[in-house]
Amino acid sequence: MNTFKNEMKRKWKxxxxxxxxxxxxxxxxxxxxxxxxxxxxxxxxxxxxxxACMIDFPDYLLTIYGDGKIIYQGYSSVSVTGIQTGQIxxxxxxxxxxxxxxxGYFFYFAGYISGITDQPTVTTSLSINGIRKSF
Numbered sequence: 001m002n003t004f005k006n007e008m009k010r011k012w013k014x015x016x017x018x019x020x021x022x023x024x025x026x027x028x029x030x031x032x033x034x035x036x037x038x039x040x041x042x043x044x045x046x047x048x049x050x051x052a053c054m055i056d057f058p059d060y061l062l063t064i065y066g067d068g069k070i071i072y073q074g075y076s077s078v079s080v081t082g083i084q085t086g087q088i089x090x091x092x093x094x095x096x097x098x099x100x101x102x103x104g105y106f107f108y109f110a111g112y113i114s115g116i117t118d119q120p121t122v123t124t125s126l127s128i129n130g131i132r133k134s135f
Contacts, residue, residue, distance in 0.1 A: 041066040041090065041093065041094055041097065041128070042066040042067050042090075043066055043127075043128070043129070044065070044066030044093065044097055044126070044127060044128040044129075045063065045064070045065055045066070045125070045126075045127045045128075046063070046064040046093075046096065046097070046100075046124075046125070046126050046127075047061065047062065047063050047064075047123075047124065047125045047134075048061070048062040048122070048123075048124050049061045049062075049122070049123045049124075050120055050121070050122050051120055051121045051122075051123075052075075052076055052077055052120055053118050053119055053120050053121075054118055055118065056076070056077040057077055057119075057120040058074075058076075058077050058078045058120070059074075059075040059076045059077055059078065059120075060072065060073060060074045060075055060078050061073040061075075064088070064093060064096070065093070066090070066093055066097075066128070067090060067093075068087050068088045068089055068090045068092070068093055069085065069086075069087055070085065070086040070087065070088060071083065071084075071085050072084040072085070072086070097126065097128060100126055101126075105126055105133060106126075106131065106133045108133070108135055109135065123135065
């Protein structure tokens with residue numbers, strides 16, 4: 001019986017060590033995740049959605065595409081309602097995506113909760129190269 005316990009302890013120690021190594025590697029290299037400069041930037045999409053609550057807070061959606069196209073949709077309590085479009089240089093979109101990934105965007109929690117119930121919500125998302133994060 002003692003041999004069985006010793007064998008189980010040894011196996012748990014090995015699995016614990018493997019798990020510790022995996023966590024260490026992900027911490028060391030994971031925080032430096034950079035999406036490589038690749039043609040995939042053209043398919044990238046960044047969004048910022050602000051929803052109003054019961055009070056008249058701005059309600060809009062801003063979408064930025066990898067090719068630099070911007071679409072603004074103002075819904076209510078904004079200076080401009082309706083759809084507006086614009087264009088920024090692709091390099092600016094790449095810089096924004098690189099900053100978001102450098103700051104660990106893909107590692108943020110899926111949501112943050114506040115104790116205040118009557119407030120607008122803000123949701124952001126980043127989609128690139130088949131990877132999508134939204135919160």
